[in-house]
Amino acid sequence: MGTRSHDVLRDLRAKITTGKIPPGSHLTERDLCAEYGVSRTPIRSALRKLADEGLVVISPHRGVFVAEWTNADAAEVMSIRALLESHAAGLAARNRSESQIETLNQLCDRMEVLVDEQPDGYRAEVAELNHELHLLILEAAASPRLFNIVKDLALAPLMSGSFQYYSHAQLHRSLQDHRLVADAITKGDELRARVLMEGHLRNAYAALTSR
CATH class of the missing domain: 1.10.10.10 (Winged helix-like DNA-binding domain superfamily/Winged helix DNA-binding domain)
Known part of the structure; x- marks a missing residue:
């Protein structure tokens, strides 16, 4: 392209x-x-x-x-993501490289700076960085089939723009979730990475549907 x-x-x-x-x-x-x-x-x-x-x-x-999506569509996508991306996070904790750990933490840093400083259009930029973070975790899982199955789900309508609907508190909680997932992956804790990623995605869906 x-x-x-x-x-x-x-x-x-x-x-x-x-x-x-x-x-x-x-x-x-x-x-x-x-x-x-x-x-x-x-x-x-x-x-x-x-x-x-x-x-x-x-x-x-x-x-x-x-595309026109219903809440039922969003619920189905998030349920699939919670199942597959939690598995990916566990694999990432086992298979990640040092450079991937560094990039993962840099993405967390950049999102936190944006939310703290709130420049014009910061929520759209946070959404893009969030997508990069989730793709990076999929890549770190080192499972090509899993990557190909899940990679586009994060861009599904309602999900990819969800940061636009978050309260400031919900936005901060989402970034805290990222930090916890990144920490579990960095420390190679597969079980904690899986549990935290599933919780993060279910929190994201709850925030979206509460508006």
């Missing part, structure tokens, strides 16, 4: 997951080309990727629409 396609993808993903582009919205190539000042090629590439992630639906003869 080229640089322009990546930029368009990143911006559209952020707008969809934060609700700036609501579920059910019709996305047209012509309007997007005008908005981003690019040709149809990077727009089409970005839309295909968003479709792969489940954020948009490409309907023959109708066009592209932002």
Whole structure:
């Protein structure tokens, strides 16, 4: 994917997951080309990727629409994530490298600084760093099949934009969860890493559905 396609993808993903582009919205190539000042090629590439992630639906003869998800859909995704990512966290505690531990803790640092300083758009940036953290733990698990099964679930609608709905206290608790999971992985404590990751994801779903 080229640089322009990546930029368009990143911006559209952020707008969809934060609700700036609501579920059910019709996305047209012509309007997007005008908005981003690019040709149809990077727009089409970005839309295909968003479709792969489940954020948009490409309907023959109708066009592209932002996916509409129900609370039942979100509950199903979070239940699967809690099961599989907790297993991944346990494997990560066993298989992680020193460089992965370092990066994991750096991601925690960056999110904490953002939440403390609260610059413009910080919640969207925290959401991106959160996704990086969960992907890193999947990579550290050293299980390619598990990675391929789970990697896109964190980008599911309602889940990937959940930080937009957190209270400040819920946001801090989520970052504390990250620290605890990172500590368990760093110390090679498989059982604690599994339990903490499952609890973290179930807390995230509870925060989302409490709004």
